[in-house]
Amino acid sequence: MRKFEVIKAYLDQNIQKPKRSSKFSAGYDIESAEDLSIAPGEIKKVPTGLKVLMPNDEVLMIYPRSSLGIKKGLITSNAVGVVDSDYYNNLDNEGHLMIPLYNFSKEVVEIKKGERVAQGIFQKYFLTEDDEATEKRLGGFGSTGQ
């Protein structure tokens, strides 16, 4: 099972599920769920209104779209986002996917609801032979406001 779902608070907000732009595109383009502006030098977490369900041996990597840095003067402030399968439905924020963007330009940059800001790529990951992790995730990145 692998799918994007709209989180409860955004169910009536006409959120579009991420789509790939062509048959062999690797990335699912992810849209902003809100209009917002980012001041020069500011970092803002862009809400997506989405959560992602995937098998436990997979991870969703979130990369910037190429146009973000070239046309808009924005980069993902964490470089690449790592979305763990146990982030889904966490008790803090339901697994809300957030895209942290940094405005490295000298002007205020506007993001419109529905604008594609990043792309998510599903991957498998591997464990070391002596791995003993058993903790349960409670929340994580994006769980505290903007």
Ligand SMILES: O=c1ccn([C@H]2C[C@H](O)[C@@H](COP(=O)(O)OP(=O)(O)OP(=O)(O)O)O2)c(=O)[nH]1
């Ligand atoms: O761009 C991102 C990166 C992460 N996350 C969510 C999903 C991920 O599962 C969670 C925790 O991310 P990460 O493990 O990178 O953060 P951390 O700072 O290491 O916190 P933790 O101790 O919760 O692992 O935050 C996002 O929504 N967007």
